[in-house]
Each structure stands twice: as C-alpha cells, then as structure tokens.
Amino acid sequence: MSTDYTYDEQGQFFPFFILTLAGLVTLPLTYNLLKPSKELENTAPRIRSGFKPEHEDLIEAQKRKRLRKERRIKRIVTVVLGYGIMAYMAYLIVVTARATPKIWDPYEILGVARSANEKAISKHYKRLSLIYHPDKIRPDPAKNETIEMLNDRFVELTKAYKALTDEEVRNNYLQYGHPDGKQSFSIGIALPQFIVTDGNGKYVLLVYGALLGVLLPYIVGKWWYGSQRYTKERVYVATAGNIFREYKDDITDGGIISALSSGDELKETIPPQKAESGLAKLEKKVLAEDAKFISDQDREVIKGLDDSSRRKALALLWAYLGRVELDDSTLNGEKYEVAPIALSLNEAFTAISLAFGSLRPLLGSFRTSQSIIQAVAPGSSPLLQLPYFTNEVVQSVEGADAKNHFTIQKLMKMSEDKRRSLTVGAGLLSENQYTAAISVAKQLPVLQISKAFFKVMGEKVITPSSLVQLVVKARFVPPGSTNVPDVNPTDLEDIDPEEGDLDALMGRGPSRNRSVKFADGQNKGDKIQPPLAHAPYLARDHSPRWNIFLADGKQGKIAVPPFTFTTFDKPLFDESEKPTYNVQTLKMQFQAPPQVGDFPFVMHVVCDSYLGLDSKLDINLHIDDPAKAAALEEEDDISEPDEDSIAGQMQALKTGQPPKKAKKPVHDSSDDESNTDGDEGDTSDTNTETDVDD
Template structure:
C-alpha cells in the first residue's frame, strides 16, 4: 500500500490547523491567569481595623495601579484574541461545506436499485453504454467537458458493473470496499494549495524567513534578556550592582534608604519629566526642621546627589517614612508609589549584606523593611505603628524627657487607666481613636520565645561537623493579653520524625506535619495544615505584605553572622481560635546547619526579627556544646546498659509505655556464677534490679 500526500486544495482542514495552534497558546495562558494564586498575600487573613490614614484614597489608588501591573494586561489581551480566533475557526468548521471521502457504492454509480438482479443490472448498463460510450458521446463545451472526463466516467460505470457481475472483481469489492482491491493511503496537508502554487514560492519563503529568522529569535531573545535582567530576588541586575557599590560595613538606617534610592526601578517610575517635576518643593518639605529623623549628614548627602532621579527617589522615601504631607496630590501619590519599590529592593540589599556577613548591615536591612512597611523611621518610637499615634501623642505617652522608646508590648502592659491618662486628652487622642489603637495593638502577632536549644536528630549529643538543628519553641502572645496559660512542658520537647520520613531525617525537607487525635477510641493520624499570621497592618503601604520572621545566629564578639537567616512565614498550629482569640499554641521553628569541626562550647546571639513591625524583635544568648565523639559514644553506651530487664517490673512498665519490650541484658559468666552462689533462687538479684529501675522510672 502506497502513501499519497495531497494538499487541501479548498482549505477545508486549514481551520483545524489554526484552531490547534491557537489552542496551544490560549489554553495554557488561560490556566496561568485563572489558577488560584499561591502568594502569601492572597491567602492570609487581615487584622481587623477601620483606620484610614491621611491620603487613604491615594494609597488605595496606588494599590489598584500595582494590581493592574501584576495582572499583566498584555496576557489578558492575548487570551481574548486567542479565544476570538478559536471561535472563528470553530464557526468555519461548522458552516463550511467539506468534501469527505465516501465509501465506494457501485449501485449509486450505476443508478440502480439494490434489489435489482443481475439481468436488470446488465440491461441498465447496456443502456448507459449507448449513452456514455466515448464513441457515442461528444464533449459539451458548455459544461467544460473534455474527452478525458468522458473516458473516466465510462471507466467508472464499467468498474461498477463488473463489481456487481464479475466474480473476481466482486470479491475485491466485498473484501476491500473497491473493485481495484486495496487502495493507497492518502494524507491531506492542511494548507491551501494556493500557498504552494507556482509564483507564490517567494512569498512563502518570505513568511518563513520572517517567522523563523526574525520573530522567533526576537521572542526568545526578549525572554532570555528579560530573565537575565533580574536577580533571583526579582530585582534588576543593574539595581543590585548600584546597591552593591553603595554598601559599607557600617551602613545602617538612613544610609540603607539612601542605597535603595539608587535602584534602576525608580528610573522607570520617574521617567520623562517626572524626575524634575516638583523636586524643589519636595526637598524643601523634607529638609524642613521638623524632619528630626534626618541628621545633618543625611541632609548634605541629598544635596550632593548628581542624579536627579535618585535625588527625587530619596526625597520621596524620606517623605514617606517621615509621613510628611507634601501639599501636592501628584507628589503624595509618587511618595506612596516609591515605598513598595524600595521594599522590593531591600531583598537585594539583604542578599548583599548576607554575602559580607557583617551584623550591623544585616540587622539594618531588616530594620529598613520595618520602616518602609510601617512608614516609621528606624530610630523613632514603635508606638507610631498604632493608628492615630503621632509624634505629639508619643511624647505625651513616653514623657518629654524620656531617652528610650516604649515598645507596643510595654505600653500595653500598663494598666488601662494609666494608658488613658497618658494618651487621651486635649490635643491628643479621643476615646474613639484610643479604642481603635488599642484594638490593633491587641492583634499584633508578637512571637515570644519559650525555649531554644540545639539537637542532632537521633542522637543524644552534638558532635563535631554533625548536622545540628536549632529548635525554637515560641508562642504568639499579642500585646496586652491577660490570663496567659503556662507553657505545657511536653510542648517544649522535640520528637524526631518517623523512621520512614527519609527526607526529614536527611534534612531535605521539614518533618511530616501530622498530629494524632482520637476517633471512636482509636488513634488516627491527621495532616495539619500550615497556618498564616494576619497580613501586616500597614495602612501607609500601597501593597499587601505577609509578615516574615527571620532567625539567625550571630557572633557578637566579632560582629559577624554565624548562621544565615532562616525565614518563617507559616506555622504548624492555629494562632487564633474560631472566635478570633489567641490560642497560645507553642509553635516549633527549626533551622539546620553544620556544627563546628572542633569540640567546645560556642556562645551565639539568637536573633529573631519580624520584617513587618518595630519592637517585636528578640535577642538572647544561646550556647552550643559540641562533645567529643568518643565521650558521646560512651554516654550512649551507658544509657543502653541502664535499660531495664524484660522480666523486671520497670521493664514491664516501659513495655506498657512504649509498646515494645526492652532487650534482655547479657550477663557475664562471672556474674552468673556469683549469683548462683549467693542466691540459688535468684530472687535477691532480681529484687535489687527492680528497685533501682523503679526509682529511676519514678
């Protein structure tokens, strides 16, 4: 059987071809647009508050503008056009007349009934021969007939006649569906013949050249160049380079904000004449005397900047952090637009600071994130995070002569009457404003460490160069909470993962997050879903942000980072109950690293910093004891020897606890002989062991 390739001369299958191509592009794009977002900001709950800051309408407008960018209008338009093309192709398929391959039917060709016998068929064929025989008929020019067409028609009539009367040909027809036997396989190419006709070849080559030589390289190059322009923190490579050049070992606070202003993203934000528009007015407002968070060095650095774009970006960031009203709607809008850009750039600065390992810039990077999210200078009072709190209210609460700032926790530890006497009054807060501020304070996710320790999975001590875990047990205790239950000591223990959870044992992923509950008197293992804390209460930030807790170890003596930060965004136990009240559950946070290669006691400072709130940070000393391997092995051997006998009371109790009987001890021959000499029944020796082990168990 031969194969015959033919072109779809009428273009009948061309819609199928276009439908397939458009579907391959449109359907994946549709899934990408409609699939549920896994971003933390889209799945976390919110802190309940009706507080609206000044220029709340501008903040909301910037949020909407940012969302429009993230939705990628070009992708939406492409999907719409794709479905229009697909609908058009479906329409063409349904309404366009298509020629289909029909089965060979000799009765239809001859025009006789299927009930006709052989004689009737012969008579009918003879009548047709008199009419259609080439010697009897002439081509009709009016019908565009040719001699070849007449010959082909008579051949078809003859084949049909023999298919019904000749035994051999009839067998071919019955077996293969055609009097000529098995037919060749024809493949129709879904391209109109117009494309490959003589004279059109140069146009086809031109189209192919444009598609393969211009359009495809352009798309691939644009994708490749676009992907190479960004770092893994989704920051422009050029911005990361600028920030790297601004980095200094002692850089902190406003210096970091100045480094962030060098980001290339601000050029896109302030393109055209936006960079110079309103710059003089902006600088006058920011450099006013009431902007006390700026030092003389900061003011001078702003004036000495040569780049107009960077100069305006820095002024906008300082205006945002200082909550300076610029007296111009356009400038205020740019102020709120600049903050999310700078917040994204802090990821690049943090990565650079971690590469150098100096403690001050690392902590400063997290402080900069707090400042940008809360629109509060890093050196200002954490109370400014609360709704309606201003510098005047903070001075009244903390005292005009106070040299230290109150954290929200310390403020909430004051009695209600004391808080009211300080915060409520003429020129301060009203009762409604005070109630609103207290409500938000009581919802802040303050994570307090209950216990922190080091361990090696499956081992009782830490040995040199082993994979050690820092286990942090902490509880969410919102400021001002009362009747806080004591910590259950069992919750402060850490149980190794199951033996079959190899990924967790090897440190490739966290242990299976499972819990055991009683159902109908039986223990059932259930999967525990990860829990997110509420979104950061950041009324001045023109984007949603899910809080992140960064835990790392530092060497305070050298001012260096010892173990890089581990970031936690979700937790294994509910933070709030169904009524919205705190559960005070003990959360388990783990970070794994390699122990030092030498034996000794190593003291670190454990830092736990939330990137979204000021004053919720934790610092505490913690010591890692690295034991000598030989000593650790001896201790473990002693523990194994002290295991109770199977036939002792202690052994029976252990079996009831663990569900497994302890191994029998192997006694030396000398012990056995002496035992037999001292007590033939062996009761005394057993009683001694039993009492000792029972006391240990108690």
C-alpha cells in the same frame, strides 16, 4: 503508486489547524491567569481596623496600579485575542460546507443490493448495458453531457460488474478498495492553494522569514535577556551592582535607604524628564530645619547627589518615612509609589549583607524593612505604628526628655487609667481614636520565646560536624494580653519522628508524634498564617516574615544564616478571634562546628513588619567527643537485665541472687548542656528566656 497533494480550496480544514494552534497558546495562558494565587498576601487574614490614612485614595490608586502590573496585561490581551481567533475559527467550521471523500462502491454504482447473487448482478448489468452502452445512448444537451462523460460512466459500470464477478478484479477490490489495484496516495494540506501558487511564493517566503527570522528570535531573546536581567530576589542585576557598591560594614539605617535609592527600578519610575518636576518643593519640605526624622548626615547625602532621578527618589523615600505632607497630589502619589519598590530592593541589600556575613548591616536591613512597611523613619518611636498616633502623642507618652523610645508592649503594660491620661486629651487623641489604636495594638503578633535548645535527631549528644537542629518553642502573645496561661511543660518537649516517617525525618512535613513546623514553608500540613501586616501607608499588602538566625556576638558576624517562617502549625486565634497562646515549634537545621567544645551564640528573632517586636537570647551549643557518644550507645546496649524480665529470672537461677533493679541513667553536666533529648529536664543551662525591652 503516485502521490497527489491536495489543498484546502474550500477552507474545510484550515480553521481546524488555526483553532488547534490558538488553543495550544490560549488555554495554558488562561489556566495561568485563573489558577488560585499561592502568594501569602492573597490568603492571609487581616487585622481589624477602621483607620483611614489621610491620602487613602492615593494609596489605593497605587495599589491598583501595582496589581495591574502584576496581572500581566500583555497576557490578558493575548488570551482575549486567542479566544477571539478560536471563536472565529469555530464559526468557519460550522458554516463551511463539508465535501466528504466518496468511497468507491460497486454495489452503489450498479444500483443493486448487497445481498444480490452473481446471477442477479449479471442480469442487472446486461440491462444497464442496453441503456448506457455508448453505441446505444446519445448525450443530452440539457444535462450538459458529452461523449467522454458517457464513456466514463459505462467504464465505471463495467469495473463495478467485474469487481463483483471477476475473481482477479474482485481480489484487487477487496485488498485495495478499487478494481484497478493500488491507487495514488493523496496528502491533504490544510492551506489554501493560493499560498503556494506561482506569484505568491515571495510573499509566503517573506512571512516565513518574518516569523522565523525576526519574531521567533525576538521572543526568545527577550525571554532570555529578561531572565538574565534579574537576580533571584527579582531585582535588576544592575540594581544589585549599584547597591553592592554602596555597601559598608558600618552602614547606618539612613545609609541603607540611600543605597536603595540607587536602584534602576526607581529610575524607571522617576525618569529624568519627571525628576525636576516638583523637586525643589519636595526638598524644601524634607530638608526643613524642623524635620527631626532625618539626620544631618542624611540631609547632606541628598544635597550631594547630582543624578536628579535618584535625588528625587531619595527625597520621596524620606518624605514617605517621615509622613511629610507635600501639598501636591502628584508628589504625594509618587511618595507612595516609591515605597513598595524600595521594599523589594531591600531584599537585594539583605542578600548582599548575608554574603558579607556581618551582623550590623543585616540587622539594619531588617529594620529598614520595618520602617518602610510602617512608614516610620529610622530611630523614630515604635508607637507611631499605631493608628492616629502622632509625634505629639508619642512625646506625651514618652516625655520630652526621654532617651529611649517606648515599645508597644511597654505602652500596653501600663494601667488603663495611666495610658488613657497620657494619650487622650486636647491636641492628642479622641476617645474613638484611642479605642481604635488600642484595638490594633492588641492584635499585633508578638512572638515570645518559651524555650530554645539544640539537638541531633535520634542522638543523645551532639558530635562534631553532625546535622544539628535548633528547636525554638514560642507562642504569640499580643500586647496587653491578660490572663495568659502558663506554658504546658509537655508542649516544650520535642519528640523525634518515628523511624519510618520519612517526610518528618527529611523535614518535609509534620511528624506523626507531634506536629512541627520547619523553616521556609516545608510543612505540608495545614498552614496557619498570621494576619497581614497592619501597614495603612504601604501601597501593597505584606505578610509578616519571622527571621531566626544565630550570630557571634563578640565578632559581630552571622554564624547561621536566617531561617524564614511565614506560616505556623497551630492556630493563633480561636473562633471568637481571641489569642490561643498555642506553643509553636520552629526548627532549623545546620551543620555543627567540626571542633569539640562550647560555642556561645546570640539567637535573634526578627519580624520584618513591625518595630519593637524583635527579641534575642544567649544560647550555648555544646559539642561532645565522638568517643563519648559511642560509650553511651554501648552503655545502652549492654545493660543489666531487669528482675521482672525473663533474662533477669534466668540470671537469678544461675547466680542464686536476684538481679538488681535497673537504675535511671545519670548523665553528667555536659549531657544536660547539650539538650539533645529535648526534654524539660535536659535543657541547656543557658538562659533561654527572651530579653523583653522595657
């Protein structure tokens, strides 16, 4: 048996081959582009506001520019090209004639019915022999017949006759499908033959060399080095190195902004050829003597930079934070372009701060995030977050000689008449502007802590090195809220999950007993998102994050790194868009210290999107001796039988005296301080109320 190779001369199968390859690339890319985005910014509601910043068109243009980058134009082009190729291959499949392989059939060759018996077949064959025997027939020139063709035809008739009458030949036909037995094995190749014909080999070799030796290594190398180029915060490794060199334990908020300007992403946005354009005009505006939003130290930093790209990037950042009008559409556009980039770079600075474990830089990074999102310079009044509020309005509210800035909460605590008299008037706000500003203030998500305590799941005390939970009970109370209901004491309890509820025990979902929310989006139940940050000057949408962490106040160090919360387990607003004041349960797990004793911490709750909404409180972690835990367990196991139980009745028959009624267990003060039960009566004796800044 031999093997024959046949090529697709008519292009019957080649389109199927190309269609399959194109589909393997195009269809997954299509799914990737069309699948619903899971990013928080694409699913969160928005704060109702009709405020339009001065350069709304430039900000929207920058948003569209960022969206074009995020949509991966190259993938879209690849998908369109892929569908074009697939459509053309489908067209070729439809219009190309099909040459189906012919099966050797003796009945068809002889022209007899399959029901004919051997006698009828022999009679029909003899009749055909008289007609088609080479000695009886002559070639017909009109049909282009030759002697060889006539001989071949008679041979096929003879083979067909023997296949139906001769036992040995018939066995070959039945077993192999041909009277001659096994035939040559034909392999069809879905390529036109011209590709492998003599003279074309060098071109085929060249194509294979380009695909396998150039294109494939380029794609793999680009993917590999591209993935190695970024950190897990999605910033360049080189940028992280630059920011790391700028880091100091005593760095100021202005120093953090200066450190962010060293990012290579900003240098790509402002290359050297664009750096000098408008730089002098920009610095004249930013470094003006009446520019109070920037300190003298930060002015000197700008002046001391030799790298024109970084110098311009830093000046643009300060112009954005100070809301400086640059009187140039190009410069204003660049001002709004650098802010979202700096916000992304700030995540790298946060990661570096966590690595060093110092409290001051970490808080500075969160404040920098707030400043960039709200376009408010460090140290400026939080009231500038409200629509239409300017420095003149802020000065009218706070007073010219005010040492401390007002928070939005403090402003909203004023009486309506006093607040209106300070903000509405000539050179201040109009009635419509005032109404819009107050409307936004009443929608801000202020997280107020109702209770915070430590516990170990399923245990009464906290022992050294155990897996301890920090449970925070809090609710959202927007500024200016009235008739806020008191917290229901039952909402402040924390009931352990059932023993078989593995998802809740492992922190993967809500408990069957009570819905809880774990850090970092681990809750698999319904997720309630707060509204997107009201940030009209930021050229991107941002969903607020709440960071909760423990610090050692005396040493200024981070004791437990931040746990980030982006969604919550209960609705923040009802159907009429009024606050629900639902108590949210937030849990963080970490390992307890290995020593016995009391460990005082400062718990920080920081929102990365708004200024003045942060809170902190002192909280105490009490670690008990393991022997005490064992004693408590033994006390629970060996308890006096109750008089109403069968064991109690049996004891009465034996002793002749009724058993004493079971008394409620009395825990000492150390048990109460540990808060391991999570009940209202077993809460820590530390102050768990938030410190509200007035």
